[in-house]
Amino acid sequence: MKIDKELIKRVSNNARLNLTEKEIEEFIPQFKDILNVFSKISEVNTDNVKVSIHPIEIKNSMREDIPEKCITQEDALKNTKHKKDGYFKGPAAV
């Protein structure tokens, strides 16, 4: 697999990160190094092996569907600078 400027730009764009040219140049050899070690797991035979999403079996725990007290609108907006008329104000979506 080729780790080049184009791939890093494509992935960082997906991750909503703008990298500088300097950052990209720095990341290329580092990612080659790291992905080389990551690729080591390809040699493991995992035929008929199930995935472990968690390290220990987790049973679905569902709450009763009963309305409970929730946070106030004022509290929900406490940590944002961008608000208007009791709502979050965001960037243009269209």
Place this chain on the structure above:
Amino acid sequence: MNPKDVLKECENINKEYNYFNTIASDAKEGSGKLKGYYISVKDCICVKDMETTSGSEILKGYKPIFNATIIDKIIKEGGSIIGKTTQDEFGFGSFNVNTKNIPKNPFDKTRTCGGSSGGAAGITQKASFKHIAIAESTGGSIACPASFCGIIGFTPTYGLVSRYGLLDYANSLDKIGIMAKNINDVELMFNIIKGHDKKDSTSLNLELNKDTKIKKIGVIKETLNVDPEIKDLILSKLDDYELVSLPSVEKYSLATYYILAMAEASTNLAKYCGMRYGMHEELKGNFNEYFSKVRSNFFGKEAKRRVILGTFTRMAGYRDAYYLKAAKVRTLIINEYKKAFKKYDLLVSPTMPIIAPKFSEIDKLTPLENYMMDIMTVGPNLAGLPHISLNAGFKDKMPVGIMFIADHLNDNKLIEVGKKWEI
């Protein structure tokens, strides 16, 4: 010591060592099992109205409107919260250098405290008052700094302690745990914070194994390939043991851990975009341009590195080879541990392959060389196994940690070892 003097001491220590991102303006004395105890909290755990940044610039100014479940439990038992301890940004690091506020080792200020719960370990070693630290481990963030600072670091079985109110790094790996100077304090706090929480969907509703007898100990052979002085020190502390080989853990746990941890981190960090909390920019451009601008300006370099690598391992065309493959290898690693626990009550290794390095040495390491330092701790974390790091002695006047690992839900065996250790 009264609360005012405790906070004064924290401020004085902080000036020299950087163990706190925030120190409480007052600490109330309560009543209950934690009466008289002062509790520091790693900065990735929500304390109502106290700035909580997880060591990241992107969360500067964020004050949670609620307490994490464990904080409510601590306050209910009379514990006084004294502040938020320094850490690597979102837990991304082994030396606590991936953040602005870098803690210094209590034994030598030119060296690291270890990471990512560096501040928690440092204040645990330095505090002259009755103190317990709440820390968090994803791949070794409790054991590593405990080893480097010469204190006890206890990481419970995955799911035993509620994660509600924890700023996630990697949901399938994160565990809230405890640091203290003596094992009775660890036990006291563990009994308070453990237990099922309906607010955390991964919280276990299972009983701990009551049998705490330790009959057989296995030392993990592959982990003895370290500095001979560290190896000799660890083995000299054990009366009776056998060597046990865990080849898959040794060969594949590092890669498996980092693939899964980065994949999960890259999705968890998607919520930081300058909208609801933390740092904001002027609302300009479309939503993609705005989110990208905030994230690019306020995430540190290691966070960017992990978000990009984690996004990559989940992308179409690469997901099967990395993310899904790693989730399968994780099963084989868990099985290898489980097989060993059929024969041994506890497994042992050095906590870290080295003593706390100097900052000047860390500067020279590549990212991969940094990750390699976690070789001892990623295995038990990947398998969600409880583990404890205890001080085994000193090399070059710096502490060396020994790590005991138990099977799931056998956390009390580790408390038992800690008690014997102190006798």
